[in-house]
Amino acid sequence: KNLPNLDLNMKLFSEDLNFTFKQIENLINQYEVWLSDETKYGKNLSESIFRKASEKNMEHCYKILERIKDGLKILKKDTKIQKAFQLMNQAMYMQQVHYEIKSKHFSQNINYEKVLSEIKRGNWRPFQICFILLNIKGVHDPESDDREIVDLIWFPTGGGKTEAYLGLSSLVIFYRKLCKKEAVGTAILMRYTLRLLTTQQFQRAASLICACEKIRRENDHILGNEEISLGLWIGKESTPNKEKEASDLLNSLYANPKDLSKNKFILLNCPWCSEELAPPQERPKGYKIIKKNFYYVCSNKLCAFSSDKTRLPITVIDDRIYSNPPTLLIGTIDKFASITWRHEAISMFDNPDFTKPDLIIQDELHLISGPLGSIAGMYEILLSALTEKKINNKLIG
Numbered sequence: 001k002n003l004p005n006l007d008l009n010m011k012l013f014s015e016d017l018n019f020t021f022k023q024i025e026n027l028i029n030q031y032e033v034w035l036s037d038e039t040k041y042g043k044n045l046s047e048s049i050f051r052k053a054s055e056k057n058m059e060h061c062y063k064i065l066e067r068i069k070d071g072l073k074i075l076k077k078d079t080k081i082q083k084a085f086q087l088m089n090q091a092m093y094m095q096q097v098h099y100e101i102k103s104k105h106f107s108q109n110i111n112y113e114k115v116l117s118e119i120k121r122g123n124w125r126p127f128q129i130c131f132i133l134l135n136i137k138g139v140h141d142p143e144s145d146d147r148e149i150v151d152l153i154w155f156p157t158g159g160g161k162t163e164a165y166l167g168l169s170s171l172v173i174f175y176r177k178l179c180k181k182e183a184v185g186t187a188i189l190m191r192y193t194l195r196l197l198t199t200q201q202f203q204r205a206a207s208l209i210c211a212c213e214k215i216r217r218e219n220d221h222i223l224g225n226e227e228i229s230l231g232l233w234i235g236k237e238s239t240p241n242k243e244k245e246a247s248d249l250l251n252s253l254y255a256n257p258k259d260l261s262k263n264k265f266i267l268l269n270c271p272w273c274s275e276e277l278a279p280p281q282e283r284p285k286g287y288k289i290i291k292k293n294f295y296y297v298c299s300n301k302l303c304a305f306s307s308d309k310t311r312l313p314i315t316v317i318d319d320r321i322y323s324n325p326p327t328l329l330i331g332t333i334d335k336f337a338s339i340t341w342r343h344e345a346i347s348m349f350d351n352p353d354f355t356k357p358d359l360i361i362q363d364e365l366h367l368i369s370g371p372l373g374s375i376a377g378m379y380e381i382l383l384s385a386l387t388e389k390k391i392n393n394k395l396i397g
Contacts, residue, residue, distance in 0.1 A: 003030050008124035011113060014089035017082060024072050024133065027126055035061050064134060067146065071133035074140050081140055084175035087215055091170045094211040096121040099204055103274040108302050128164040135168055139175055139358070142396045152365065162201065165361050166208050172359045173212055173228060173327055181224030185354030186325040192332050193367040202330060206230055206271035206314055209328055213313045214304055229313040231326030232266060233335045239264050239316040246294035246317055250287055257283050266316050267296055275300040322348055333376050336383060349386040356389040
């Protein structure tokens with residue numbers, strides 16, 4: 001539904017809090033009017049079964065409305081949430097531009113406003129910003145009952161689900177940094193069903209993490225010196241498990257660039273400037289071994305991620321993921337199952353030096369509604385126990 005006189009512009013949200021509050025209040029008011037109309041409509045339905053269903057649904061909607069209002073209250077008074085919200089908006093509009101950009105159009109000084117209007121992006125859909133607002137209380141207050149709620153985003157393909165949960169992810173990442181600058185460990189677990197993860201989703205998450213990391217580098221006085229990073233945890237068939245394997249694979253690729261089966265490094269284009277990291281038929285330009293470790297280093301010198309020091313904050317190597325857990329960890333259910341027998345995997349979550357995850361996202365939930373879900377459920381108890389943290393002598397999930 002198109003809502004009139006509503007401007008949910010990410011760039012303006014990142015710059016002007018008063019504008020933000022005004023637009024969100026406008027959105028809440030219009031949602032309230034719609035709920036009131038729907039309630040009247042439901043009461044006038046002729047069949048009692050439909051009247052009851054309508055009444056029950058409206059109860060849920062009003063609870064959602066209260067959570068959105070709570071989110072706005074916190075946003076109005078908490079300066080750290082305000083800053084995290086502004087940085088989230090900045091990261092999101094940057095990500096939209098960099099995800100779409102072609103390498104030949106890339107420059108160091110992108111006019112984001114101009115590009116966003118050309119590609120018709122840079123605005124939240126109402127449900128996306130509402131989803132973020134209704135989760136602010138759970139992010140801000142770890143003891144809130146909201147943390148017991150599983151929020152389901154149910155939209156058709158292309159409806160904007162990914163943007164909604166990427167937005168919330170970046171809010172969580174920035175809020176954690178603002179509360180504890182040098183926090184180390186995975187902030188967000190994003191789980192996919194087996195290996196149905198598409199490169200497109202990984203590339204999109206990579207563009208967002210690059211935006212977050214670039215913002216951190218430019219604001220390290222408030223966001224600290226610990227890198228904001230992305231890890232892809234999908235295992236040996238698809239990616240190298242160890243640094244030595246990565247090195248051997250890369251040498252094979254150098255020797256025979258035409259054998260694409262040797263490229264298990266998943267990332268083929270720079271998620272920031274779109275430069276090819278491993279052009280087909282050519283010696284890979286963007287893969288590098290630095291001090292025995294494998295890294296992605298963009299070969300486009302104009303790119304912000306093009307030197308050994310400013311390399312891309314992304315890894316697909318299991319060993320690195322265990323020893324230095326990425327801020328956002330994308331994994332498949334089979335890898336989470338390996339926690340039961342692989343002590344290195346447990347150590348990611350059960351190490352006093354690492355902060356426990358704040359948010360778990362399960363993508364494509366419908367795919368685990370059958371027998372696969374029963375299997376996944378067995379590991380859920382373990383994962384829940386591993387990610388619990390003690391706050392004020394209370395266990396928080």
